[in-house]
Structure formats: structure tokens, C-alpha cells
Amino acid sequence: MSYFTLDRIRFFYEVLDKGVGFVFSHGLGSDLRQSKELCGNLNTYQQIFWDCKGHGHTQPVGRNNKFNFTTFAKDLNALLIHLNIKQIVMGGISMGAAVSARFALLYPNKVKALVLMRPAWIDQPMPDALAIIPYIADTMERFGSKEGLKRFKQSPQMQEIIQESTANAKSLCQQFLSPQAYERRARLREIPNDSPIANWKEIEKLNIPALVVGNDLDPIHPLEFAKAWAKYLPQGRFVQVPAKTVSIKNHTLFFQKYLTDFLKSLS
Numbered sequence: 360m361s362y363f364t365l366d367r368i369r370f371f372y373e374v375l376d377k378g379v380g381f382v383f384s385h386g387l388g389s390d391l392r393q394s395k396e397l398c399g400n401l402n403t404y405q406q407i408f409w410d411c412k413g414h415g416h417t418q419p420v421g422r423n424n425k426f427n428f429t430t431f432a433k434d435l436n437a438l439l440i441h442l443n444i445k446q447i448v449m450g451g452i453s454m455g456a457a458v459s460a461r462f463a464l465l466y467p468n469k470v471k472a473l474v475l476m477r478p479a480w481i482d483q484p485m486p487d488a489l490a491i492i493p494y495i496a497d498t499m500e501r502f503g504s505k506e507g508l509k510r511f512k513q514s515p516q517m518q519e520i521i522q523e524s525t526a527n528a529k530s531l532c533q534q535f536l537s538p539q540a541y542e543r544r545a546r547l548r549e550i551p552n553d554s555p556i557a558n559w560k561e562i563e564k565l566n567i568p569a570l571v572v573g574n575d576l577d578p579i580h581p582l583e584f585a586k587a588w589a590k591y592l593p594q595g596r597f598v599q600v601p602a603k604t605v606s607i608k609n610h611t612l613f614f615q616k617y618l619t620d621f622l623k624s625l626s
Contacts, residue, residue, distance in 0.1 A: 360416070363441040365434060366425075371416035372409035372438060376400075380447040381622070382407040382435065383474070384455030387492070387550055388534050390415030397452060397476070399615045404448070404622060409438055411458070413546040420542055426549035432462040439469070448622065450474030450570075453580060457555035460588075463565055464556065472625055473569040474618065477580035478588050482556050488579050489551040491516055495534050496547035508535035520578075526604040527578050559591045566593045570621040572614055576602040596621070 362369045373391060381404040383394040391408035392415075398406065410417040411431055435458065439447060449470045451459040456475040463470045480486060494516060498507040511517055512532065521528045534540060534547060556562055569592040573585025582599070589597035600613040 363438060365437045366421070367419075368412060368421050369418055370409060370412075370434065370438060372407065374442065375406040375408075376402065376404065378403045378405050379471075379625075380405050380407060380439075380442075380444045382409070382439070382447055382449060384409065384411065384431075384435070384451030384458045385414065386451075386453035386455055386479075387546065388414070388537050388540075393452065394455070397611060397614060398618065399611070401619065401622065403626075407438075407442070407444075407447075409435070411454075413543045415538075420539070420545070423545040423549055426546045427553040428457050428461040428550075428555045429465070431458045432465050435462055436466055436469070445469065446471050448472045448474065448625065450476065450618075452476040453479045454550060456480075460555040460562070463567070464561055467565065467567075470565075470567060472567055472621075473565065473592070474572075474621065475569070475585070475588055476572045476614065477574065477577065478571070478584045479580050480555055481584050481587050482554065482558050484552050484554040486551075486581075486584075488581060491520065491531060492534070492551045493548045495531065496544045499535065499541055499544045499547075504535050504541045508532060511535065524576070524578055524604070526576075530579070559587075562588070562591045563593060568621070568625060569595045570617065571595055571597050572600055572617060573597065574600050574602040574610065576604050 361372050383398050385393045390410045394408045413420050449459045456478040457480045498511050571585050571589040573582045575582050589595035598617045601609040603610045
């Protein structure tokens with residue numbers, strides 16, 4: 360198990376294989392296992408996975424005002440400095456995609472290419488689909504994780520979500536069950552209220568190869584968001600993979616194929 364320390368927080372990370380650096384950041388409430396399972400083996404790349412602040416094995420939680428994309432991008436930059444990596448292919452899923460975009464804007468000379476998987480944010484904080492997440496934090500704050508989950512399941516908000524997508528409902532309930540969910544509840548309130556970019560003009564300056572991946576049947580990660588990122592990135596390429604609700608296996612396999620092809624095209 361590998362750690363590096365920044366601002367009195369021990370960040371957990373893993374480095375696999377050798378070659379050109381490729382870092383892939385996980386989604387909100389998840390950890391580096393999500394990234395590893397999604398990416399699979401990339402033999403010619405040095406794969407770097409990490410647990411963001413308030414996630415996985417990274418401890419302690421830290422201050423609430425540090426749960427934002429700029430801080431996460433700076434944390435990631437510190438990890439790359441620790442590993443003596445000067446340029447990298449940057450990618451992530453959902454929250455990790457937002458962190459990757461923010462990193463590319465802050466450190467454009469360090470990013471060789473960009474991979475955005477199922478982006479959940481565009482150019483404004485608190486997208487409609489994420490408005491329920493701070494409510495989860497508030498429910499946890501009042502009732503704790505166990506009782507909070509019970510009350511959340513009974514709430515009108517949850518019943519509406521179930522009607523729209525049972526998979527989405529299950530994913531939201533998992534936020535109550537993740538490790539140290541109560542102690543880390545601030546991440547659910549602060550992160551949705553941030554935005555990786557101020558406007559699309561910032562993204563139009565990122566003239567680097569970019570793969571943007573989306574799928575339908577996913578209210579938290581609208582397909583239109585992925586298409587928007589691909590549109591505004593000068594070298595953006597959009598691809599669609601099968602939805603997880605249809606087939607997790609095909610969802611993963613198609614992503615791995617598109618990712619592998621994209622990385623080969625950079626050589």
C-alpha cells in the first residue's frame with residue numbers, strides 16, 4: 360500500500376506497470392477500485408490510481424471547504440510531483456472526469472491527452488440531476504447513516520427517482536453505505552455545488568486529443584453532457600457505450616476497447 364502526505368492528509372494510491380503515465384480518477388463516493396475495474400489492463404501504460412480526499416483509504420477527511428475540483432486537481436498534481444511524472448494522459452469517471460478537466464485547465468503543459476467518462480457536470484454548479492445528493496448529506500446529518508437511509512428510501516424524492524431509474528436509486532442509496540459515509544458527508548454537499556469550469560471558452564483552449572464517453576439511461580450522467588464536452592473540446596471525440604443498466608459487462612468491455620484504441624492513437 361502506497362501513501363503520500365499533503366496538508367496532513369495521507370493519500371492512498373497505486374501504480375501499475377511501466378510506460379507512459381495514465382491516471383484515472385474515480386467517482387463521488389467511490390474509490391480507486393472503481394477506476395481499476397473500469398480501465399482493465401493497459402500494458403504499455405503506467406497506470407496510476409488514487410483515492411481522492413474523503414474517499415477510500417485516504418485519511419483523515421480534512422476540511423469541508425477543501426471538497427472542490429480545484430483542490431482535488433492540486434492534490435493530484437502533488438501526487439504526480441511525488442512520482443516525478445512531468446506529463447500524463449489524464450482521465451476519470453463522473454467526479455473524476457470533472458477533476459481531470461480542472462487539472463487540464465490548471466496544468467495544461469502536463470496533460471498529453473484527456474479521457475472523460477460519463478461526465479456529470481458541464482459549465483455550471485449543481486446540475487439538476489445532482490440536486491438530490493446534498494439532500495442525502497442533510498438526511499445523514501440529521502439521522503445518521505442507518506436511520507438516514509431508511510428515511511431517504513421513504514422520501515417523496517426517492518419515490519420519484521425509483522420511478523425514473525431503479526439503478527439510479529440503488530446508486531444513491533449506496534452513498535449511505537460507503538465507508539465512513541457519515542464522517543465524509545460533507546463531500547456530498549460541497550462537490551455538487553462546484554463546477555470544473557466557469558464557461559466553455561476555457562475548454563476551447565484545450566487543444567489536445569480528448570476522448571469523451573457517454574451512455575444513455577443514466578439520469579446522473581446525461582448523454583447530452585458527454586456530447587457537450589466533445590463538442591467544445593477542439594479535438595474532442597465522442598463515443599457511446601452500452602448503459603450499465605443494460606449490461607455492466609458490455610459497458611466495461613466497450614469502454615476498455617475505446618480507451619485502448621484511443622491510447623494507441625496517441626503513439
